[in-house]
Amino acid sequence: MLNPATPEFLDTLRDKLPEAAFRMAGPEHLEEPRGRYRGQGLLLAPGSTQEVATILKACHAARIGVVPHGGGTGLVGGQVMQGGVAPVILSLARMNAIREVYPSENVMVAEAGAILADVQQAARGAGRMFPLSLASEGSARIGGLLSTNAGGLNVLRYGNARAQCLGLEVVTAQGEVWHGLTRLYKDNTGYDLRDLMIGAEGTLGIITAAALRMAPVPAASGTALLQVASPRAALDLLALARDRVGDNVTAFELMHRQGPEFLIEAGLEARVPLDPLPEWMVLVELGLPEGLAPEESLAAIFEAAVERGISEDGVIASSQAQAEALWAVRETIPEANRRIGSISSHDISVPLSALPDFIAQGGPMLRALGDVRINCFGHLGDGNLHYNVFPPKGRDRGEYEDIRPRVKEIVHDLAHAFGGSVSAEHGIGRLKVGELERYGDPVKLAMMRAIKAALDPSGILNPGAVLRG
Amino acid sequence: MLNPATPEFLDTLRDKLPEAAFRMAGPEHLEEPRGRYRGQGLLLAPGSTQEVATILKACHAARIGVVPHGGGTGLVGGQVMQGGVAPVILSLARMNAIREVYPSENVMVAEAGAILADVQQAARGAGRMFPLSLASEGSARIGGLLSTNAGGLNVLRYGNARAQCLGLEVVTAQGEVWHGLTRLYKDNTGYDLRDLMIGAEGTLGIITAAALRMAPVPAASGTALLQVASPRAALDLLALARDRVGDNVTAFELMHRQGPEFLIEAGLEARVPLDPLPEWMVLVELGLPEGLAPEESLAAIFEAAVERGISEDGVIASSQAQAEALWAVRETIPEANRRIGSISSHDISVPLSALPDFIAQGGPMLRALGDVRINCFGHLGDGNLHYNVFPPKGRDRGEYEDIRPRVKEIVHDLAHAFGGSVSAEHGIGRLKVGELERYGDPVKLAMMRAIKAALDPSGILNPGAVLRG
Numbered sequence: 001m002l003n004p005a006t007p008e009f010l011d012t013l014r015d016k017l018p019e020a021a022f023r024m025a026g027p028e029h030l031e032e033p034r035g036r037y038r039g040q041g042l043l044l045a046p047g048s049t050q051e052v053a054t055i056l057k058a059c060h061a062a063r064i065g066v067v068p069h070g071g072g073t074g075l076v077g078g079q080v081m082q083g084g085v086a087p088v089i090l091s092l093a094r095m096n097a098i099r100e101v102y103p104s105e106n107v108m109v110a111e112a113g114a115i116l117a118d119v120q121q122a123a124r125g126a127g128r129m130f131p132l133s134l135a136s137e138g139s140a141r142i143g144g145l146l147s148t149n150a151g152g153l154n155v156l157r158y159g160n161a162r163a164q165c166l167g168l169e170v171v172t173a174q175g176e177v178w179h180g181l182t183r184l185y186k187d188n189t190g191y192d193l194r195d196l197m198i199g200a201e202g203t204l205g206i207i208t209a210a211a212l213r214m215a216p217v218p219a220a221s222g223t224a225l226l227q228v229a230s231p232r233a234a235l236d237l238l239a240l241a242r243d244r245v246g247d248n249v250t251a252f253e254l255m256h257r258q259g260p261e262f263l264i265e266a267g268l269e270a271r272v273p274l275d276p277l278p279e280w281m282v283l284v285e286l287g288l289p290e291g292l293a294p295e296e297s298l299a300a301i302f303e304a305a306v307e308r309g310i311s312e313d314g315v316i317a318s319s320q321a322q323a324e325a326l327w328a329v330r331e332t333i334p335e336a337n338r339r340i341g342s343i344s345s346h347d348i349s350v351p352l353s354a355l356p357d358f359i360a361q362g363g364p365m366l367r368a369l370g371d372v373r374i375n376c377f378g379h380l381g382d383g384n385l386h387y388n389v390f391p392p393k394g395r396d397r398g399e400y401e402d403i404r405p406r407v408k409e410i411v412h413d414l415a416h417a418f419g420g421s422v423s424a425e426h427g428i429g430r431l432k433v434g435e436l437e438r439y440g441d442p443v444k445l446a447m448m449r450a451i452k453a454a455l456d457p458s459g460i461l462n463p464g465a466v467l468r469g
Numbered sequence: 470m471l472n473p474a475t476p477e478f479l480d481t482l483r484d485k486l487p488e489a490a491f492r493m494a495g496p497e498h499l500e501e502p503r504g505r506y507r508g509q510g511l512l513l514a515p516g517s518t519q520e521v522a523t524i525l526k527a528c529h530a531a532r533i534g535v536v537p538h539g540g541g542t543g544l545v546g547g548q549v550m551q552g553g554v555a556p557v558i559l560s561l562a563r564m565n566a567i568r569e570v571y572p573s574e575n576v577m578v579a580e581a582g583a584i585l586a587d588v589q590q591a592a593r594g595a596g597r598m599f600p601l602s603l604a605s606e607g608s609a610r611i612g613g614l615l616s617t618n619a620g621g622l623n624v625l626r627y628g629n630a631r632a633q634c635l636g637l638e639v640v641t642a643q644g645e646v647w648h649g650l651t652r653l654y655k656d657n658t659g660y661d662l663r664d665l666m667i668g669a670e671g672t673l674g675i676i677t678a679a680a681l682r683m684a685p686v687p688a689a690s691g692t693a694l695l696q697v698a699s700p701r702a703a704l705d706l707l708a709l710a711r712d713r714v715g716d717n718v719t720a721f722e723l724m725h726r727q728g729p730e731f732l733i734e735a736g737l738e739a740r741v742p743l744d745p746l747p748e749w750m751v752l753v754e755l756g757l758p759e760g761l762a763p764e765e766s767l768a769a770i771f772e773a774a775v776e777r778g779i780s781e782d783g784v785i786a787s788s789q790a791q792a793e794a795l796w797a798v799r800e801t802i803p804e805a806n807r808r809i810g811s812i813s814s815h816d817i818s819v820p821l822s823a824l825p826d827f828i829a830q831g832g833p834m835l836r837a838l839g840d841v842r843i844n845c846f847g848h849l850g851d852g853n854l855h856y857n858v859f860p861p862k863g864r865d866r867g868e869y870e871d872i873r874p875r876v877k878e879i880v881h882d883l884a885h886a887f888g889g890s891v892s893a894e895h896g897i898g899r900l901k902v903g904e905l906e907r908y909g910d911p912v913k914l915a916m917m918r919a920i921k922a923a924l925d926p927s928g929i930l931n932p933g934a935v936l937r938g
Binding site for chain 2: 102104105106107148149151155159160162163172176177178179180182183184185186187188189190191192193195196198199200204215216217218219235239242243244245246247248287288289290291292296297300349350351352353379381382383384419420421422423424425426427428432435436439440441443444445446447448450451453454455466
């Protein structure tokens with residue numbers, strides 16, 4: 001059993017930590033983007049790895065829970081503990097230094113509190129790019145992005161957060177520091193604890209810094225928005241593009257017409273420059289080596305697609321401004337979704353070849369429950385769909401609370417039946433603990449519990465996240 | 470304490486396993502490529518995952534060690550247990566099926582005993598490639614390649630074995646089956662046990678099958694062998710190539726003159742087509758999208774390198790046969806090394822920017838011990854060098870046994886001092902257990918031991934490998 005974090009406990013740390021580490025928890029520490037959870041606890045904001053270790057040692061000795069907090073942008077409640085015994089909220093926000101950039105190695109070392117946009121900026125400053133990119137990049141922090149193995153828009157080409165990380169510095173549940181900040185591309189000396197910590201959502205250790213890979217900037221990039229006849233045609237288009245440019249396809253985002261229609265309904269500005277508005281469309285980005293013109297490659301791909309009946313309409317950006325306007329459509333959809341208000345949102349993945357069947361079967365099953373609208377969009381190349389269910393126009397999601405559990409069950413059961421995942425990129429947090437128990441492999445779950453008990457025997461690290469406490 | 474595997478123990482399994490599972494251990498199960506260890510134990514060769522589970526359940530109940538055996542090509546003794554209590558040698562060789570190929574997903578499911586060359590062949594048959602490539606690909610098997618997180622020639626572009634794997638089927642120490650054979654590119658549901666099993670060298674579970682990523686075949690490939698002024702110039706050449714073609718650089722292999730000289734000395738056929746033979750040279754391979762001619766890209770890179778004083782001489786392959794002849798030089802060096810006979814071989818990595826200093830400092834330190842020759846070659850783009858130390862011409866390595874420990878210590882101390890690894894791609898096995906204890910982070914080692922105890926409490930899985938029993 002854990003003990004509550006109290007002002008008296010914090011007082012025992014006053015001679016070990018600087019004044020700056022003691023702050024009041026603000027709304028940013030207690031709220032989360034979807035408004036489903038409200039956190040509690042007492043805040044500590046360490047300024048160094050040693051201070052994190054000091055706090056963990058004390059919490060370990062006193063058996064006090066620790067909820068790590070980065071940018072607070074997680075969508076599954078991993079960063080806020082609503083019920084239970086009050087924890088220490090451990091904000092990494094003050095540890096936001098880019099410690100070092102090594103351009104000739106394509107490596108940077110950043111602290112857990114560094115904001116993604118600042119990491120991207122530091123890479124650009126070194127003539128490189130940091131490929132992780134997602135809607136919340138202006139506030140999400142590296143520690144949280146790694147702890148949740150964040151995905152985003154460039155996973156197809158560059159992989160998820162895991163693939164961007166070479167080494168970690170981690171404070172254990174006992175307050176020891178693992179100095180694993182290697183800048184090595186290859187190192188086979190012992191178990192891969194780096195990848196175990198990545199995606200563990202702060203339940204196995206506290207990431208305090210990371211050695212991150214930078215990528216070369218493609219010599220030229222190009223963007224197109226192409227109508228496709230169906231989700232299956234979208235997959236054919238992906239195969240066609242890869243036949244021509246290999247894995248220089250940087251992004252491949254599917255959108256159903258519902259998304260752009262929501263932009264209008266929600267009073268947002270971004271528009272699809274195709275008339276009529278297609279039922280299905282794909283946003284394609286290529287990043288090409290020197291000597292190739294992306295517009296020409298995209299035009300050749302489009303022509304081949306037209307020949308094969310995959311596509312009939314499309315627009316290829318001829319300027320950076322046009323490319324940004326196309327991206328704005330895709331990137332503004334989540335805001336439109338928020339304004340419309342979903343009955344239930346899902347972040348599922350299925351094997352690529354099962355994706356058309358998933359879409360074909362999901363719609364009728366959900367519409368049998370009522371006159372719902374489905375906004376299906378996402379990272380098609382990764383098999384990852386944001387498959388969100390909304391009330392009809394003019395109705396409020398509050399009226400549909402009763403079908404919400406059944407909607408979720410239908411979508412998750414269907415994804416699971418196709419060998420898919422009920423959390424492709426958002427993680428488990430506290431929201432999906434039950435889903436993990438329901439759909440997870442029991443042998444895997446038993447191993448997870450054994451590892452949790454081995455590394456955090458008192459269960460102080462992010463209690464109740466990922467695994468039930 | 471473990472109990473020995475005995476004929477009587479095997480007899481208890483005769484009604485649970487088919488006759489084919491009972492075989493005599495042959496030389497291929499008891500010897501390893503470097504001849505430093507000789508194995509022992511009784512062989513079992515299951516034909517299915519269920520049979521592996523049956524064996525593990527019985528070994529777990531009887532506390533009998535299990536040494537998994539794939540292609541037997543490991544270089545650090547992970548596959549042979551020389552001393553201690555006789556184990557079951559668990560050969561996965563009969564489980565060699567390619568279970569399924571999913572071309573539209575770029576995914577294949579292969580059993581642990583599938584030979585790498587057969588996996589490559591199956592990918593080619595589907596119009597794709599399986600990028601893992603290394604000298605032993607004709608006999609190394611997928612289970613062992615994943616268990617050791619094998620590297621090889623294409624890591625720069627495609628990553629190591631870890632990066633080729635989407636899902637695993639694993640039998641635990643208790644004989645349970647984790648059905649983790651997902652074909653998903655994104656799945657954030659719980660701890661990353663896949664990457665924990667990969668590289669654990671059979672000490673945490675037995676990999677029985679894997680879902681593997683295939684890659685699109687580049688539209689065109691090109692190969693060049695370029696002289697470079699120094700290791701630092703080689704790094705400059707890599708940066709220059711990446712500025713032009715991004716990460717379409719598939720391979721970037723450094724060779725010192727010593728390697729090609731060994732080819733002559735060892736009576737091997739491959740030759741460097743440059744006269745005079747350069748002191749340093751780089752084998753570059755590009756894999757490019759449609760619309761680019763690799764010879765032209767390589768020529769442009771070479772011209773830019775000449776302008777900047779990075780290179781003075783080189784040859785660009787103008788046919789597949791010429792490309793293969795250039796690759797033969799690189800790929801025959803390990804055989805030349807075997808024939809010459811090294812005093813000590815090393816598989817180190819250092820941060821890329823430290824590589825020239827490592828090479829500059831290592832030579833004089835080693836030559837202070839005696840008139841040794843150094844064959845320094847390897848995967849420069851990964852910071853991974855095979856840095857092998859030989860006796861002078863006409864002398865036998867047996868005469869240098871006394872300096873062998875000191876040679877190893879100098880090389881490993883120096884790599885470690887630069888923040889490097891003493892095992893970049895070969896793993897720990899039994900050969901480097903002491904090195905891991907010496908150089909490994911103590912907090913990481915403590916976490917490794919806790920995880921080992923949690924998942925394999927009786928210590929039956931590959932006893933003495935990675936961690937001292």
